[in-house]
Amino acid sequence: MPVVTTIAMGLLSGARMIDSPNRDARPGGLEPELIVVHGISLPPGRFGGPWIDRLFQNALPAGEHPYFETIQHLRVSSHVLIARDGTATQYVPFGERAWHAGTSHWRGRSACNDFSVGVELEGTDEEPYDQRQYETLADLVAALQRAYPSLAEGWIAGHSDIAPGRKTDPGPAFDWRRLEDAIRARGAAFRREVLA
Numbered sequence: 390m391p392v393v394t395t396i397a398m399g400l401l402s403g404a405r406m407i408d409s410p411n412r413d414a415r416p417g418g419l420e421p422e423l424i425v426v427h428g429i430s431l432p433p434g435r436f437g438g439p440w441i442d443r444l445f446q447n448a449l450p451a452g453e454h455p456y457f458e459t460i461q462h463l464r465v466s467s468h469v470l471i472a473r474d475g476t477a478t479q480y481v482p483f484g485e486r487a488w489h490a491g492t493s494h495w496r497g498r499s500a501c502n503d504f505s506v507g508v509e510l511e512g513t514d515e516e517p518y519d520q521r522q523y524e525t526l527a528d529l530v531a532a533l534q535r536a537y538p539s540l541a542e543g544w545i546a547g548h549s550d551i552a553p554g555r556k557t558d559p560g561p562a563f564d565w566r567r568l569e570d571a572i573r574a575r576g577a578a579f580r581r582e583v584l585a
Contacts, residue, residue: 394528396536399482401469401529409445409480411466411488416503420539421483423505424530425490426568427467427548428512428558432456436473436511445470445480464488467507469529475521477529483537493551496582501551506533506540514560523564527571534577543578550583 395402415421431440432454440457443449445466451458467489470478481487489507493499508526512518534540547563548556569579 394532396483396532399484401477401479401483401532404469404477404479406479407442407446409466409487410447411445411464412481412485415484415486419504421504421506421533421537422539422542423495423501423544423546424533424540425501425505425507425546425548425551426526426559426563427489427507427509428514428518428560428563429470429509430511430513434513434516441470441509441511442478467509469507470509470511471522471525471529472511473519473522475519475525477525483533490548490551492555495546495551505551510559510563512559513562514557515562517562518559518564523567523571526568527575527577530572530579531575531577541578543572543580545572545579545581550581 429441430436431444433456440449447464449457449461451461466480466487468479468481468483468487483506486502487507488502490501490505493501495501510518510522548558565581572579
């Protein structure tokens with residue numbers, strides 16, 4: 390499993406790189422201020438396979454699974470996917486806007502894609518995430534905070550935090566305390582504001 394240690398020119402060392410067309414420039418030169426944690430599995434509840442890569446490349450074959458017919462029209466991406474074994478794949482450079490959050494709000498601001506980094510964890514709302522995913526995510530958070538002073542305050546949110554009622558991921562199976570402990574063990578900051 391690669392250990393995430395550095396970010397140079399918006400790219401993550403040790404990550405597999407797959408280019409997603411679903412991205413554009415951040416408006417007005419905004420820097421990332423928030424890390425958004427997502428959960429994803431394709432088909433739902435299944436892990437492994439090429440389907441997340443294909444979704445983010447607009448190449449998901451509708452005929453491979455009935456669920457794919459319902460989502461193959463989506464134009465979405467994330468900056469990084471962390472697989473069950475902790476390996477990282479990067480789709481969009483961190484200086485660009487990935488299309489991961491959709492309609493979203495955080496601390497009085499809308500359009501979270503403009504100022505956030507999206508990180509997908511391969512998983513479901515109900516099944517515990519793997520320890521290797523927490524370790525890689527904590528490494529990534531620490532590396533992002535070193536590379537981007539705008540992330541130094543340590544703000545992290547779940548997709549469900551910025552799109553309540555619309556999104557539920559990463560779900561109740563995600564252990565926020567475990568993530569916080571892993572991030573702090575790396576000397577990085579962790580702040581999360583849960584809306585009531």
